[in-house]
Amino acid sequence: MGENTESTTREALADFLRRRRDALSPEVVGLRTGQRRRTPGLRRDEVARLANMSTTYYERLEQGRGPQPSAAILAGLAGALRLAPDGRAYLYLLAGRTEPAGAKPDGVVDPELLSVMRAVAAASPAFVMDDLTTVAAQNELHTTLFGQIAGLPGREGNMLWRWFCSGRWRRTVLNSAEHQEAIGRNYVAYLRVVLAERGYDPDSAALVADLRGVSAEFSRMWDEHRVSRVPPPIMSVLDDRIGRLDFDYAVMTSTRSRQRMVSLHPVPGTLTQQRLAGLSYVPDDAVSTHR
Incomplete structure (x- = not known):
């Protein structure tokens, strides 16, 4: 200036x-x-x-x-x-400062993010989460693929918790161990930035303490003190009904709250898009959940 x-x-x-x-x-x-x-x-x-x-x-x-x-x-x-x-x-x-985003009251989803999440529902699994990665809403395709996450009790609805503490979720991930290490580091580096933005408030400090108490992997990465805002790299998962799915990410951040929408997009050159289309024809009794 x-x-x-x-x-x-x-x-x-x-x-x-x-x-x-x-x-x-x-x-x-x-x-x-x-x-x-x-x-x-x-x-x-x-x-x-x-x-x-x-x-x-x-x-x-x-x-x-x-x-x-x-x-x-x-x-x-x-x-x-x-x-x-x-x-x-x-x-x-x-004053040359960025205004801190306000938190939405519990259970309230940013209407703009909710509208976009629903708009992409036909082709992209998507969900809305707060800045600490607790899921507030999912579109139908995301729920069909990964089960109900929004509204789960305790930490079960938190994406960081599911990555570092849920064996069921990690067993569906097809990325190599080295690639999974990079995904985990990216999550932790993102959380470092969020803690600073929140001024190390009780909610963010409690999440870090809980993760450190349960996951040695998280503790090791946390102590590296890396920082990043970049979304996790491409992730591949195995769905028992339709096979391998390869996803890239896009993140839309609200200007009015701490929430953001994450949409998963089929990686070009893979069969992901065709396989997602096939989900429409899967019988209801074949739908499983990953929690």
């Missing part, structure tokens, strides 16, 4: 903070208004107190000075100024 651009952005941030402070009445944030006030909205010291920061630091922000605000500072300001989602996103943008 050039010096002129940075200066303009600082001025925009300062102006935004001043305007929002002036527009916010003390009653909205639970402050008394009995004494005469010289400002139409909140005072700087009141915003600073509500945002859990020093008045001096806040004043510097309104003056377009000081260091780049941290994510914690921005979260405090967004709460203190009672910013709506668009205002909160704009605040992070002006």
